[in-house]
Amino acid sequence: METILNRVCKGRPREFCVDEALAAALRVFWKRGYESASMAELTEAMGITKPSLYAAFGNKEALFRKALDLYEREKLGFMQTALAAPTAREVAERVLRGALEMQTNSGNPKGCLGVISSLACGPEAESIRSEVIARRASSERLIVERFERAQQGGELPDTIDPKGLTRFLIAILQGLVVQAGGGASSEELRKLVDTSLELWPTRAK
Amino acid sequence: METILNRVCKGRPREFCVDEALAAALRVFWKRGYESASMAELTEAMGITKPSLYAAFGNKEALFRKALDLYEREKLGFMQTALAAPTAREVAERVLRGALEMQTNSGNPKGCLGVISSLACGPEAESIRSEVIARRASSERLIVERFERAQQGGELPDTIDPKGLTRFLIAILQGLVVQAGGGASSEELRKLVDTSLELWPTRAK
DNA sequence: TAGTTTCCATAACGCTCGGTATATAAGAGG
DNA sequence: CCTCTTATATACCGAGCGTTATGGAAACTA
Numbered sequence: 001m002e003t004i005l006n007r008v009c010k011g012r013p014r015e016f017c018v019d020e021a022l023a024a025a026l027r028v029f030w031k032r033g034y035e036s037a038s039m040a041e042l043t044e045a046m047g048i049t050k051p052s053l054y055a056a057f058g059n060k061e062a063l064f065r066k067a068l069d070l071y072e073r074e075k076l077g078f079m080q081t082a083l084a085a086p087t088a089r090e091v092a093e094r095v096l097r098g099a100l101e102m103q104t105n106s107g108n109p110k111g112c113l114g115v116i117s118s119l120a121c122g123p124e125a126e127s128i129r130s131e132v133i134a135r136r137a138s139s140e141r142l143i144v145e146r147f148e149r150a151q152q153g154g155e156l157p158d159t160i161d162p163k164g165l166t167r168f169l170i171a172i173l174q175g176l177v178v179q180a181g182g183g184a185s186s187e188e189l190r191k192l193v194d195t196s197l198e199l200w201p202t203r204a205k
Numbered sequence: 206m207e208t209i210l211n212r213v214c215k216g217r218p219r220e221f222c223v224d225e226a227l228a229a230a231l232r233v234f235w236k237r238g239y240e241s242a243s244m245a246e247l248t249e250a251m252g253i254t255k256p257s258l259y260a261a262f263g264n265k266e267a268l269f270r271k272a273l274d275l276y277e278r279e280k281l282g283f284m285q286t287a288l289a290a291p292t293a294r295e296v297a298e299r300v301l302r303g304a305l306e307m308q309t310n311s312g313n314p315k316g317c318l319g320v321i322s323s324l325a326c327g328p329e330a331e332s333i334r335s336e337v338i339a340r341r342a343s344s345e346r347l348i349v350e351r352f353e354r355a356q357q358g359g360e361l362p363d364t365i366d367p368k369g370l371t372r373f374l375i376a377i378l379q380g381l382v383v384q385a386g387g388g389a390s391s392e393e394l395r396k397l398v399d400t401s402l403e404l405w406p407t408r409a410k
Numbered sequence: 411t412a413g414t415t416t417c418c419a420t421a422a423c424g425c426t427c428g429g430t431a432t433a434t435a436a437g438a439g440g
Numbered sequence: 441c442c443t444c445t446t447a448t449a450t451a452c453c454g455a456g457c458g459t460t461a462t463g464g465a466a467a468c469t470a
Contacts, residue, residue, distance in 0.1 A: 011446030012436045033325030035241060039428055049449060050429075060428065111324060119386050120238030120321045133387045163393070164400035171380020171397055178379040179372065181324050182338045188368070192376055195369035199404045216415030217467045244458060254419060255459075265458065417466075426457070435448070440441100 018056055021046040025057075026067040031109040033116040034064050034128050064117075064128060071113050072135070075102060083142055088150035091143075092169055092200055096193045099173050103180040103189055111181030115174055140166055160201050172196045223261055226251040230262075231272040236314040238321040239269050239333050269322075269333060276318050277340070280307060288347055293355035296348075297374055297405055301398045304378050309391040316386030320379055345371060365406050377401045 024046045028037045039060060043050050057063040078098030085091045102108060118132045147162035156165070172192070180189055229251045233242045244265060248255050262268040283303030290296045307313055323337045352367035361370070377397070385394055 010438060010444075012438080012448085014447060015436095032327060036325055036327040038327075038426080040426085049447095051431095051450095052448065054429070055447075115383055116325045119316060119383065120241055120325045122237060122241040122243075136387065159403065161396055161400060164396035167380075167384065167389075167393060167397040168377075168400045168404070171384065171401070172373075172376050173380070174383040175372075175376020175379040178320055178324065178383070179376065182341065184372075188372060191366055191369035192372040195366060195373045196376070198364065199373070199406060201404060215468055217417050217465085219417065220466095243456080245456085254417095256420095256461095257418065259459070260417075411470100413468105413470085415466105415468075417464105419462100419464090421460100421462085423460070424458100427455080428453105430451100430453075432451085433449085436446085438443105438445085440443080 014052070014056070016046075016048050016052070021048055021053075021056070022063075022066055022070055025063055026070050026113070027109060029064055029067050030071070030111070030113045030116075033120065035121055035125050061128065065131070068113065068117075068132070068135075075108075075113075078102070079139060083146055088147050088155050089197075089200055089202070091146055091150075093197055095169065096172065096176075096196060099176055100189055100193045103176060104186040110177075110183075112174075112177035115177050116181070136170075140170060143169065155203060157201055157203065165201070219257070219261065221251075221253050221257070226253055226258075226261070227268075227271055227275055230268055231275050231318075232314060234269055234272050234322075235276070235316070235318045238325065240326055240330050266333065270336070273318065273322075273337070273340075280313075280318075283307070284344060288351055293352055293360050294402075294405055294407070296351060296355075298402055300374065301377065301381075301401060304381055305394055305398045308381060308385040308394060315382075315388075317379075317382035320382050321386070341375075345375060348374065360408060362406055362408065370406070 025042050028042050028045045031037075032041070039050060039053070042060075042063070043053055046053065048056075053063065057066060078101075079095060082091050082094035082098060085094050103110065114132050114136060118129055118136070121129050143166045144162055147156065147165050150156050151158070151160065151162055156162070176189060176192060179192065230247050233247050233250045236242075237246070244255060244258070247265075247268070248258055251258065253261075258268065262271060283306075284300060287296050287299035287303060290299050308315065319337050319341060323334055323341070326334050348371045349367055352361065352370050355361050356363070356365065356367055361367070381394060381397060384397065
């Protein structure tokens, strides 16, 4: 019985780096969205041919899921660390500043892979869409819990609903990336973040 | 010399209502976005065949522009009337409540035709994308001017930047429609609007 | 009714899509 | 060196895309 563990490496080794190819694929999906990213554009950006892509990643949908994993791990890491901030306001500040930095960092495509992939899809991309939406829901739950704790700790006015505040914060994020995708300048996006933080609720309110 | 004015109606009249067909096309574009809306789905929803569509509307892009006109005229009318509200806060309230009502009105597709068409497009839809973005910019200008007047009238704190506040309001709208497209319930969307309005700046702040 | 104009339906066009079969090249193990 | 396994390159597949040519039916004017 041969398990995958004691299998040795035989045959011709592949000539490209899987991680680099995946990073290139991520950039294409990020710019185009799942459906508009064609296999031709993907393979060209990845520097490999279609059979190599299918051998290494399975198919377009599997490639997208791996790119989405990479995106959440490398590009949305600031969301995780932001949740560890000591106050709800600092959570919001780190989330918004982190998103702003990512959107204005030249080198990154504009917009958000999650938002772009949760909208505007034909019937065959429905499973992709629902997965992206499910992942967003799980991050959302973490923020709601964080804000509920903040409210119990007296950080937030009693009149504020933690679920509503979470949706509010996420809406700002979504508006930020939509506007970035629409060509808004760095300064315009910074104004959006500054104004949002200026309106963020305080205990004194 | 025969002008278009004194030309009479000859030949077989068309069997469908152009306005109804355009309304049906709008619903398809609204649900799918420009690129994912196929001619097959469009013609089926409109109840006509492809040659009829091309004869009446030109091509897919021209059909989309006419649908976009209809969308702005019939579905975004509340934005125009909202701008006439007496105070900046009422402007924001009417805009947000109007958008909420539109998103929760069953019968309308979820999401926003403008947002869905300004993202996630391949190279061939670039002209559509830029047109949608340009239309958004012109509405934005109206809101900025309205908020500048409000600030001069003392309605808004001096610390608030009207441009930033405009982008903030639009971001909430965009987040609202993204979340609606992601399947958020009417109550969740209402909480988002309530929270946003609760945080809206007042003179006293 | 004759003539003309326009509409409708079918089918096809050229193209791109995601995905693959086939054949050749290349490295690892014996 | 030979064999075996795997990667690569080319070409191709069926299906769907937006768009259009064609033929016949329908309804207007005269």
